[in-house]
Amino acid sequence: MFETDFPPRTSGSGELLGLVPYLLGYHPADALVAIIRPVGQHLPHAISLPLNEPAEALLEHLATHVRDRTAGIILIGYGRAIHRAKIFEVSGALQLFVPVLGRFLYDDGILTCLTSGCDCTPDGGIPVDPRSTQLAAKLALTGRVVLPSRQELDTLVAGDPRAQAETQAALNTLANTDIAQVAALTAPARAGERLTAEQVARLCLALHDPDRLTAAWHQTTGRRWQRELWLDVTRRAPQQHVAAPASLAAWSAWRLGQQALAEAALDRARTADPEDGFTRTVSLVVGAHLPAHRLRWPPTPHLPAATSRIQS
Incomplete structure (x- = not known):
């Protein structure tokens, strides 16, 4: 109308x-x-x-x-x-x-x-x-x-204390472990499986690596399994690891046209790390309220990633 x-x-x-x-x-x-x-x-x-x-x-x-x-x-x-x-x-x-x-x-x-x-x-x-x-x-x-309510929307991105503790316990056992590629770490989710606590922990570590974070961003094209994956990791990641998966959850929701969910996920990311450059980049795009189909994604290889977190 x-x-x-x-x-x-x-x-x-x-x-x-x-x-x-x-x-x-x-x-x-x-x-x-x-x-x-x-x-x-x-x-x-x-x-x-x-x-x-x-x-x-x-x-x-x-x-x-x-x-x-x-x-x-x-x-x-x-x-x-x-x-x-x-x-x-x-x-x-x-x-x-x-x-x-x-x-x-x-x-x-x-x-x-x-x-x-x-x-x-x-x-x-x-x-x-x-x-x-x-x-x-x-x-x-x-x-x-x-x-039904804003509260239920916020619940989708809220931390799960028990799951966060399980992820932290797994993180404590992964010292000096080689970081796997994001595509390999997310393969179970693509197949419809929920990640184990150890897999979530490995993914949290991987997203602290600039190249792997960029790869995860470029691979997040708005498929529903990706939205469910990043929301799940956002709920299960300890606070110091939340910014990246929450921002990816926001990106995936925005690609699917779910603006309110994207903004809720960004609120969670900003609360976890107000200075995170990747979160700021995603916030700028989501906040522009442009239809996702107007943005060619993933970007062409010669375009640099526009995020200060990745560049830092």
């Missing part, structure tokens, strides 16, 4: 709610969702912020996502009517430097348009179930998956 009408009007205001979870990757709650459409791109992207934050904090965060080439933004508050004033305050400030094309409140199953003079919803709002909209049904048929 964004290809022809942004923001949507009439019945489209209800359909808008069906789109949001597919943009985020999960169903939001107690959140301020901003749908951002860049100039020259039909499909928007979305970010979600805690609705209970002060208006100043919300605005500061949103400002970092609004660029010169932003065609417009829609704000949707998922929460109680007491947040109406905050939505107005944030949208009013945003309007000074980017077109705010719609502002809504979704409260207890009722969607209300907060734009003065707009007739896309009655004054009392319209009942909408995001899961039962036509758009949600169409997207579900394409195989798109939406998680």
Whole structure:
């Protein structure tokens, strides 16, 4: 619907709610969702912020996502009517430097348009179930998956203390061990097998080697087994080994069009090592919100890897 009408009007205001979870990757709650459409791109992207934050904090965060080439933004508050004033305050400030094309409140199953003079919803709002909209049904048929909550998304990249301890124990036995090539280490995952603790440990060590990290990056083309592999290693890697597999998990998710999962994995990588150059490189690409198919991958052999971690 964004290809022809942004923001949507009439019945489209209800359909808008069906789109949001597919943009985020999960169903939001107690959140301020901003749908951002860049100039020259039909499909928007979305970010979600805690609705209970002060208006100043919300605005500061949103400002970092609004660029010169932003065609417009829609704000949707998922929460109680007491947040109406905050939505107005944030949208009013945003309007000074980017077109705010719609502002809504979704409260207890009722969607209300907060734009003065707009007739896309009655004054009392319209009942909408995001899961039962036509758009949600169409997207579900394409195989798109939406998680029930942000917490479940974060769980996919959160550390598993028991598995991390098993990996650390394996690492302790691998001193002075030759580092294997990444392709050999990931072969069991390609065959549908879950890596053992020793295999995860060897992979963690390999990813500290610049050449092997580059090889792993170039080999991560967005296949589902790769996404599952790097998410599994991210959960099982001890904290000092997390940045590389989490960044590769983010890269794989982004290649599959799973922006929210990619950003969650990058959050885990940055928490583990805020100065990691490879993580910064992946963050720049993922943060550009460009379709993955626009980037030829793997790169041609004469192109150097653009990562300070690899160069250092």
